[in-house]
Amino acid sequence: MAEENVDLDCGLEEEDDGSDDPNLELQLDTFRAKWMSELKPSCDTRLPRASSQRRTQENAREEKAAELYLRAVKEEQNGAFYEAIKFYRLAMQLVPDIESKINYSHSDADQAEGNYREEGDGDGDIEDLVAYFDHQLTFGTSFPKICSPELEKSQMHISALPREILMYIFRWVVSSHLDMRALEQLSLVCRGFYICARDPEIWRSACQKVWGHNCTKLGHYLSWREMFLQRPRVRFDGIYISKTSYIRQGEQSLDGFYRPWHHVDFYRYLRFFPDGSVVMLTTPEEPLSIVSRLRTQNVRMDAVKVGHYRLSQETDNQTKVYAVVHKRKEEKSSDLQKNRFYRRNTAPEADHTFHVGLLLSSVGRQSFNKLTWMHHSCHITYKLTGETVISAFDLNKMYTPFIFGRVKSYTAFSDQAL
Template sequence: MADENADIEGTVEDEDESSDDPDLQLELNVFRAQWMSELKPSSGASGTSNRLLQAKSLRKAQEIAREEKATELFLRAVQEEQNGAVYEAIKFYRMAMQLVPDIEFKINYSRPPDADRGGGNYMEDSDVDGEIEDLLAYFEQQLSVEGSFPKICTPEVEMTQVHISALPREILMYIFRWVVSSDLDMRALEQLSLVCRGFYICARDPEIWRLACLRVWGRKCTKLVPFTSWREMFLQRPRVRFDGVYISKTSYIRQGEESLDGFYRAWHHVEYYRYLRFFPDGHVIMLTTPEEPLSVVPRLRTRNTRMDSVLLGHFRLSQETGNQTKVFAVVCKKKDEKATDFQRNRFCRRNPAPEAEHSFHVGLALSSGGHQSFSKLVWIHHSCHITYKLTGETVITTFDLDRMYTPFFFARVKSYTAFSEQPL
């Protein structure tokens, strides 16, 4: 009887508790239903598909969290490297790459991270290039506010000699044209613009960039469309580069002669290089030699090279409707002036004039390779033209472009633009 009363009292207490908290009872019923559904064997593909979707969403969330952590560590490493803490930077680089091996290529540098994350200072200046025109207008406005006769720049310390800011702007622009020089060293112009805001304004002068475009494309760049400025045209329109040399390396294995006893046959590993050096005035140098670039590149700085096997000629750019830029060049062996003077002597018959002239026609497709723009040239045509002087007949031999015609890749040479011979 006492047990029954206890049960009745417990039941009454449960009912009172459930009636006092109906939300708790509802949650309890939902939990029981979910628990029973999980205990039952899955009927059909619906249960399996739901579990797969849950696992996939969980895996995706983990990957996103891992990538965000790796991005934070990588930007922190960049900031430490800029501050000079190389060992700390290596530690954060290693931690980031352990999480995501290719995190370097997944970071969006155009989007600044949150201010509380590491690497925030590194990304604050990433939008400067995107607002280049606004920055130029801001500098010009600052100079105009300073006075009716503003100076391009002001000396940081007091000087007894005449400062460069005392020169008229026309003289400064002439100096800037010497910096660019006839070799179109626009890289030096960009470095000069980092000195001060006045030099930045002078380096963005449209006349300098217009002259550079005219030097490259000639009469084909009379209009800016579709570009907004001459500088944008020079930086984005496909062109060959003049501050270095294009190099192509070819290697193959050639079978040698058999030994006298017939016991073995030698095999030779052959390597040779092709060099292409373009000049802003339309000239080009082509050289095929087994010598390494370290010994050949310094001798290609000017057209007046003393190498006998070099080919000299002209080139032109051709941009077709498919936005594919091609380079066509005609090169031939340079004429020996001493031999020509020697042949003018009527009493000398030892060196008769050559009966034929050889010239080589080269066609290349311009493209961008790696991180550099306009740094790759792919073969599309190569032929030899033999012109007989007696009859005027020309015989054309076209070569097959096989695996021996490897593409050219650009290599910048600092010594090519180290000296200025004449202004732009």
């Protein structure tokens, strides 16, 4: 047994001595590398050179098609429809379904074109969406329709109407009251109505209705719709209300011990119309009983003043509203002349005209909803001598700002088309 142990120990010593051989270490590393390569899955192997080149060509083709498609969209926005069709066809020849692979974000358009202008309010995305809807409606059809019925019906569908008649209906929706809110709600019906609601001619007519026919250029605005939404203007779908409260001292009691105080509230109302006319009313009656009576210009109230207004040039980011109002002329009663107690020496006849200056601003989430007093004066013109006397009012705490409130009944009916 001792000899076997000795032989075993000697054998172990010989193996330890042989492990330092560099050839064995090299063979072991080679075996390990081969073994690890066999364990790797086949999907991790490199793609063949032909497949890599094919993928590169496909990516280049898609990038070129996307560039052509976005250029077609830009040409269509600028009104060059023939150029847009040409680029649409080139893009479709390269990649037939390129429209589904394009992300209509503003950054992608900038990377592909390099010449799109940045817009902070997201109107660029809206314009791209209009072009996308328009292309989807016209692609592959000889006679494109604005919309199509979801279910087959025996009755005539609105999609059978020509586009010109539909646009005329849309102008009736806007109406002479410039109800753009109803136009935006109508655009939610379908893609075709969305395109019609973004028609530049409707928004251009609305801008000319507000700022006059001299409004022929966009200036720094990108579209007529953007001008109408962002350029300061008075609103027509509601009324501006100013509430004033003060404490008035009453008469002293007979015993001299008690003197009452009265809390007085009164309101000023301003209603603007798109044709440049304005209605002004000062009364203690609350809005609940007055607002509905100011829906039209023909208000039958003695205290109502009518006139016209204009928007001043926008300087220093401020827009001013100037209005000139007067009382309605009352018809002279013939019975007064027949009365024997009629005075021959009556007070001289005079015309009273009120000049108002207001500063337009925006407060909170609504736009153009505040009017702050800047000037208020009364011009008295005597008819006999032609002399005019001007009396300016002191703008103290009795002149609180006007705050706008939307009234649904003002745009419930359409008198005439835009």
